[in-house]
Amino acid sequence: MSLLLVGINHRTAPVDVRERLSVSDARLPEMLAELKSLSGIDGAAIVSTCNRVETVVSTENEDVIESIVNWLTIRGSATRAELEKHLYILRHGDVVRHLFRVAAGLDSMIVGEPQIGGQVRTSFQTSQRLGTLDPLLNQLFEQTMRVAKRVRSETGIGEHAVSVPYAAVELAKKIFGDLSGLRVMLLGAGEIAELTAEHFAAHDVAQMFVANRAIDRAHDLASRFNGVATKFDEFPSHLAQCDIVVASTGAPHYLILADDVERALAARKRRNLFLIDLSVPRNIEPAVAKVSGAYLYNIDDLQTVAESNRQLREGKAVDAEELVAREVETFKKRLVAQDAVPTILELQQRLETIRAAELEKCLRKLGPVSADQRAAIDQLTTQIVNKILHYPILQLKEADDEPQERESLRRTIRKIFGLR
């Protein structure tokens, strides 16, 4: 049985090609059924995210690659030549390695990003639910999820934020721990501020105040985050109520001074205040950083945090790649050994039949023997058979992971030992 993977990703194909081939969750069952119905396919799965569309199949006949490429060509409304420029085709051990790397986030645009593991799991579960997985693919996906989990827990590759908004959230967690129940103030409505607010909103903050010179924009943004829009001039009165302030206005001067923060902290009984200044020129006076209980980070600080985290992740990716390589080898060996089981059993049965028959003949010729003598002869013949079988079994278990090579070896052994 062969494993094959045909797909495109962010490195091989531009977004206009990826979007034509992408499969939404709603259409996944239909696409899986279509793929599985192609002649020669035993098991099928599709992994589709914004960065990749990959079909994974198990088959006895590698010629199905042609059918898969044709099917993708029709689906992508493209010419075959156009699509082939972007496609990659992987076989056997390379499929295992690729899937392990993808699920662990090692093949992602941002190394170690956490979403991909969940996306692969969802694809796997959908295929499992629809019954398009055969035992081989089932085993492969289960192991893929185990390896992804191991990589994350043992290397900590996804632990550190690598984008400015996520870095802001990570720092907020270092100050406050749980973010739910906190109040966030959005000062201005710049693009990064909006993204940062989205990240905070995803952590169930209790309330979000939006202060913007254009009150309509403030209302728009506040309604998106279920927050409260306030007049821009009134934001200082809300400062003491907020735990996190995100400033991102076009104002050419400081809007929040150290004295304002001192007053706010006194009013909040010195509870910590996290201030994020994403604007250039800066909106928060740098002296705020010296106020006890206030933590000020500007855009450069956050970018430095994100960059150092990126370097940290790259270092951890090396460990993760080593772990994946070890897991791939183990899995390949397990597959080869499983594949060899029927032949090994047949071989053992065949030699045991010969041994038993020859032993009977021999005992008849010898005449009466004691129970000990019979046991000794029995043991001797069993040992001879085991020694003869040792190397053929070893060869079968340690064969190359290339299915054709394995099949060739099996055929040779069957021929030599006269198996059917």
Next chain:
Amino acid sequence: MSVSPNTALYLALGLYAAGTLAAFASLFARVARAQRVALALMIAGFVAHTVWIGSICVRTHHPPITNLPEAASFLAWCIFAFEMVILLRYRVHAASFFVYPLVLILLTISAVIREPFALMDPALRSGLFTTHVLMTTIGVAGLLIALAFMVLSQLQDRALKRKTRGPLWQWIPSLNVCNVISYRALTIGFSLYTFGILAGIVWSYRTTAELIDLRTKQIGAVVAWVFFAMLLQSYISGGYRARRTLFISAGAFVAILVSILGIHHA
């Protein structure tokens, strides 16, 4: 009555030493698995330690609080028990870098001094005296844990202010969690410690007709109480971030040490 050498004590000491080394290995080599190994070793040490304390209680028929080796050992046991409660409740490993060595040092004191265990003087055998020593010891354990989390909080505050990561960055929980733990440990520890001191004063008055006996351990205990009261006041007023708090914490720690060592020389 002397008690034969204790295998459990040396076993606990060895396991605590190995656990402390593993914890420091996780700190410098940044291997999370080493921290789990350290915890497992420390828990094994704690079990051996408990067996040792239990055997003293069985042989002497009173809590292990008669002399410095017993008191140091019981204090170490209480500190580790506190650490376990915090670990279970908050999943915080960072304090281990302070708690493990402290536990190891205290038990080493017990092992090195090797003072024979003694039956309690009949004059000391009273519920009030036992309450005094137990409450004071448990209170001190809570206060030392509070100090450990205050230091962690200061380290985290400094890292966040300087925008750099120290070696403890990944281990230290959020500032809020550090403050909550240190505040709770401080209030619980201070209450028990105060109660213990009051019980001691009453016991002293009953047995010697004096409210306080001005020896090293008593002076150390009262000075430590004053320092901890100042720390608690800082927390309540919100001024716990000030540099002053660090000096008070250091003073409290020294006073506690003097008080413990004073048991030997009193």
